[in-house]
Amino acid sequence: MRKVSVASILALVSSQAIARDDLMMSARQIFRPIPKVLPAIRDNPVTPEKVELGKKLFFDPRISVSGIISCNTCHNLGTGGVDAGPTSVGHGWQKGPRRAPTVYNSVFNVAQFWDGRAPDLKAQAKGPVQASAEMNATPDHVTKTLNSMDDYVGMFKQAFPRDTPSVSFDNFAKAIEAFESTLTTPAAPFDQYLNGNASALNDQQKAGLKLFMDKGCSSCHRGINIGGQDYFPFGVVGKPDAKLLPTADKGRFVVTNAVGDEYVFRVAPLRNVALRAPYFHSGQVWSLEEAVGIMGEVQLGTKLDDKERSDIAAFLNALTGHLPNIEYPMLPTRTNETPPPSLGR
């Protein structure tokens, strides 16, 4: 038996501890845990009354002109804040062009939608309601519907006591924004790790985290949301398959009209990404490992081997946080003044 001195064992343990701390220190430079205090919202102070109203609106299918589709239809809070994919289905069974982004932690994104065309959640909330391939409604349909039910009118008065009228399309969107701002998922293993608990990630997840930083993933996927902050072309190095990047959808170009923004998208936020297959704006990739491999190739010019992809996927699994408890809302009852559903286009 070889003799091993106590001093050499201590040295070994200590160097491992330092290595671990190095990883944690590096990670803390790039990522931030989900804050314990809910974030403040620009031009829209969050109150319990707004949140409760916003929850009802989020789950109310009568906002759509068909009476069938609610925000929760495509941003299902029971399945990671997204639908089954690949892209969403809306009014008249029309297929939307892009994968539903998650509402969970969306408050931490720099802007909303895959192309960042909405500066915040209140602007975002007005989009799908009016999109003919989604809820196919109008602001007039929304306010007529809400004004037809005294319970809603009362809740709007409570939530927006200074506004006359309190029921408006703007306030509808603000209430939804207030609710959505509460949809954060703290306490993922990675948050615990960033907060100093070195054992919150297992060895494979740490190896994945190291790869995620060393290979360059974290130059875009960074911050609280591990993404959601910047805009980059899908295909920095290599062009993705047309199935993943349909040529007709030029991404942020449509927003800015800048040639440099062709096929540019907001960096996908990766919180709870393991809950949210299929991946990419086109929703054509069903496995996290495969998605990781594609990103390595087209964004970084790196062919990741099986172990690397699997380690990074293990790390991404550590981004699954604590989903909030949501009591399913009982909605106000329609009246004879409520617009009846309309299924036609």
Place this chain on the structure above:
Amino acid sequence: MRKVSVASILALVSSQAIARDDLMMSARQIFRPIPKVLPAIRDNPVTPEKVELGKKLFFDPRISVSGIISCNTCHNLGTGGVDAGPTSVGHGWQKGPRRAPTVYNSVFNVAQFWDGRAPDLKAQAKGPVQASAEMNATPDHVTKTLNSMDDYVGMFKQAFPRDTPSVSFDNFAKAIEAFESTLTTPAAPFDQYLNGNASALNDQQKAGLKLFMDKGCSSCHRGINIGGQDYFPFGVVGKPDAKLLPTADKGRFVVTNAVGDEYVFRVAPLRNVALRAPYFHSGQVWSLEEAVGIMGEVQLGTKLDDKERSDIAAFLNALTGHLPNIEYPMLPTRTNETPPPSLGR
């Protein structure tokens, strides 16, 4: 000032009390309050494990082949256990032929569906899943989907520990039945009245209750569910407008093939009816007063005046019970083995 003896006042009060008690006593002969103890289910002992599993299944859109439609889509627990109507919309935006019946208190019905073709809720649960115009799935799709997610497999083992395999289409239906059997809405004003609280109904509601019994409504709408026990033709006395009774839908005739069952339907259960417009199996009547008037004409041969219709509607509003608190379920995460959604027909 006229002199009024104490004795005559007492006599007046007493006769009013007796009149009130007479009404209550008559009502107790015909109706029963929602029991405090949840009902037992034939061939399916209700356990907390089954109820929790059944709740997830009820809300899981991945049961449908499109991945979009859950039981809750048409039986929305936030809007009285029904959808916006008139009739339901399913796979491919197909319009179903009938109004969605409510799941609330459905455990108290003698049989399920408007035509009673399912003897119980476990048989009912298998219908819409497989109907091509509803969820358009197969038992194979359901069990494949459930078996692809370990969390579901574990929950089935807990809920059906004696069955091998525990995941089956039968057990899927039994779990949903167990959940639905908990969806009762006790403590409506009318329940409180039947339980002896004479002031639980106001005077108009009592007048409505009296009319409801005197005019004959209660010969069919009786029992715990104020209906749901018997089968009668829609149009006992007069033929309803074809808009309300489309000639193509012969009701229970399709179930029994008996000539006497043409245009026969299960008597509509009236619990929470005020939450559930539009009315009738065709879903073409949006006002409760109008529905009451139609029933008077075509079922009883009675033209009810405005006050009578309004009084009966007031009584029907007293059938709205306490809706349960439902925590929105967080669903198991899909895996690479989960069948992807399919939108085609």
